[in-house]
Amino acid sequence: MFFFLTLLSLYRIGRTAPERRREHVTPTCRRLPPDLVANTSKVERTMNQEASLNSRKRKRRNNRRKTEITSTKLSNTTVTHSANLSVKQLPSTSTVFKSSSKPSSFLEKMKAKLSGGHFRMINEKLYTCSGGEALNYFKEDPSLFNMYHTGYQEQMSRWPEQPVNIIMKWLKDHSSSLVVADFGCGDARLAKGVKNKVFSIDLVSNDPSVIACDMSNTPLDSSSIDVSVFCLSLMGTNFPSFLQEAHRVLKQNGWLLIAEVKSRFDPNNGGADPDSFSEAVCDLGFTSVSKDFSNKMFILLYFKKKPKNNSSREITWPELKPCLYKRR
Ligand code: SAH
Numbered sequence: 001m002f003f004f005l006t007l008l009s010l011y012r013i014g015r016t017a018p019e020r021r022r023e024h025v026t027p028t029c030r031r032l033p034p035d036l037v038a039n040t041s042k043v044e045r046t047m048n049q050e051a052s053l054n055s056r057k058r059k060r061r062n063n064r065r066k067t068e069i070t071s072t073k074l075s076n077t078t079v080t081h082s083a084n085l086s087v088k089q090l091p092s093t094s095t096v097f098k099s100s101s102k103p104s105s106f107l108e109k110m111k112a113k114l115s116g117g118h119f120r121m122i123n124e125k126l127y128t129c130s131g132g133e134a135l136n137y138f139k140e141d142p143s144l145f146n147m148y149h150t151g152y153q154e155q156m157s158r159w160p161e162q163p164v165n166i167i168m169k170w171l172k173d174h175s176s177s178l179v180v181a182d183f184g185c186g187d188a189r190l191a192k193g194v195k196n197k198v199f200s201i202d203l204v205s206n207d208p209s210v211i212a213c214d215m216s217n218t219p220l221d222s223s224s225i226d227v228s229v230f231c232l233s234l235m236g237t238n239f240p241s242f243l244q245e246a247h248r249v250l251k252q253n254g255w256l257l258i259a260e261v262k263s264r265f266d267p268n269n270g271g272a273d274p275d276s277f278s279e280a281v282c283d284l285g286f287t288s289v290s291k292d293f294s295n296k297m298f299i300l301l302y303f304k305k306k307p308k309n310n311s312s313r314e315i316t317w318p319e320l321k322p323c324l325y326k327r328r
Contacts, residue, residue, distance in 0.1 A: 118144075119151020120325055127322030131203075131214040131236040138203045145204035149186060155325055163259035163298045164231050168193045170257065171227070178226035181249055183215045183242060184233020199225070216241040220249040227255040232298070234260055240280070240317045247285050247305060256286055256303040261323040265299055272318035274299065280317045285309030 122144055126134050138145050156162060168190060171180065176195040183201050185191065188210055191198035199220060205212035211219065216238060228246035236242065246256055258281075265274040278288050278301065286303035293299050 115147060115150055116154075118147045119154070122148040123151070124322065124324055126235045127237075127324070129236065130238045131216045131242065132238075134236060135203050135214040142204050145206070152186065159297050161295060161297070163295075163300070164189050164193075166295075166300060167229055167231055167257055167259060171196055174227075178255075179224065180227045180229060181218070181220060181225045181246070182229045182231070183218075183246060184230060184235070185210060186233075190229065190231070196227075216245050218245055218249065222248050223251045225249045225254060226251060227257060229257050231257075231259045232261060234258070234320060239320060240284075240315070243281060243284055250305045252305060252307045254305045256281070256305065258301040258303075259298050260301075260320075262293075262295070262297055262299050264320050264323055270321050272320050274301075276316070276318045277301075277320075280315050283311050283313060283315040285311070 125137060126148075129137070171178070171190075171194045178196055180190070180194070180196045180198040181201065182188070182190045182198055185198075185200035185202050188198075188200040188202075188207055191200045191209060199218075200207075200210045201213060201215050201218055201220075202210055203212065203214065204210075213219065215233075216236075228250050230242070230246070234242060243256075250256065263269060263271055265271050265277065267273045274291070274293075278291070281301070281303055282288055285306050287306055289302040289304055291299070291301055
């Protein structure tokens with residue numbers, strides 16, 4: 001037994017390491033004929049040689065690449081240094097741009113979404129409450145007014161034409177001596193764009209020239225105004241009382257100009273019938289002079305105050321549906 005074991009271990013030691021490895025890794029080889037096994041080991045050797053050659057090549061290639069990267073880094077450093085030298089204290093603009101551009105655009109997007117949401121909320125509020133409630137709403141937090149107007153300007157920038165510009169043009173085509181009351185003036189663009197004396201009225205005054213009040217109850221004298229303007233401002237649920245106030249402050253034959261969102265006057269889409277609205281305004285003491293439906297986004301109605309209002313019948317006002325903006 002001992003003799004047999006010694007013989008076996010001598011046999012194992014006698015074989016080359018690759019032979020032993022082959023036996024372990026490719027047991028099938030053992031079953032192949034000896035010439036094939038010889039050929040296989042030849043092929044294996046060639047493969048091994050090729051593999052080591054390839055690995056050497058790869059190493060050389062990697063080394064070359066490393067050298068290239070290092071030199072690029074070095075040259076970058078050189079550029080940065082020379083830029084720093086020439087721009088002195090300024091930080092490298094490319095670094096600032098890269099690190100700040102993405103987050104800031106993301107922040108900008110988030111901010112825009114938030115302010116868009118705030119705008120839509122305030123807008124809805126103004127269309128669904130009375131003028132008095134709207135006044136209190138802004139009194140509680142006047143910063144909401146700026147928020148509203150940022151969103152409003154953003155929406156208006158999408159309109160091909162601004163109704164306030166049409167009204168401006170109308171005023172320029174008439175005498176600059178006409179005294180104007182701009183009901184719901186916003187940022188008082190109308191007053192800034194014409195030579196006329198303009199009383200600008202809104203719920204909040206961010207400018208000394210703007211009178212802050214609910215436009216159903218202004219401090220303007222009766223029969224003191226030549227032109228009353230409502231440019232996209234018939235927002236409150238009590239809009240007839242705004243028009244009543246405009247009638248009060250207007251002189252005889254004074255003008256009433258109304259620009260309103262077209263969809264509010266589209267009976268096929270839940271909007272008011274423009275004729276019944278016009279009729280109600282006439283019942284208040286006006287004569288309809290002209291209507292302009294040519295613009296895609298808004299309508300323009302021109303009235304004149306009757307010298308005397310003989311009508312005593314009760315006025316039936318059509319409902320003016322709120323103008324709500326969609327989320328974008
Ligand atoms: N006429 C301006 C702004 C239109 S936005 C323009 O065309 O650019 C409508 C404006 O009407 C808002 O500024 C809003 O605050 C104002 N408004 C709405 N209800 C009001 C009320 N009851 N009294 C005074 N202003 C009012």
